[in-house]
Amino acid sequence: MKAPVAKLAYLTQPAPGVILLNIQIEGREFERVEVTRDQLANMVVEGAALALKERA
Numbered sequence: 001m002k003a004p005v006a007k008l009a010y011l012t013q014p015a016p017g018v019i020l021l022n023i024q025i026e027g028r029e030f031e032r033v034e035v036t037r038d039q040l041a042n043m044v045v046e047g048a049a050l051a052l053k054e055r056a
Helices: 037-052
Strands: 006-015 018-025 030-035
Touching: 030 037
Parallel strands: none
Antiparallel strands: 006 018, 018 030
16 A cells, blocks of 8 residues: 655644644645644654755
8 A cells, every 4th residue: 555645744833832734645635733842843853864864
């Protein structure tokens, strides 16, 4: 089974201290998930590591 691919993903902060990950997967409606500051920090660290990783 092929993993779903995000068509669009972005972060919003509708209120102080509230961080939402907005994501749209191909063929589906937008979903919004609240993330904690620790989860956001993890996404930044892991995302930077992936972005800077040398491609084989």
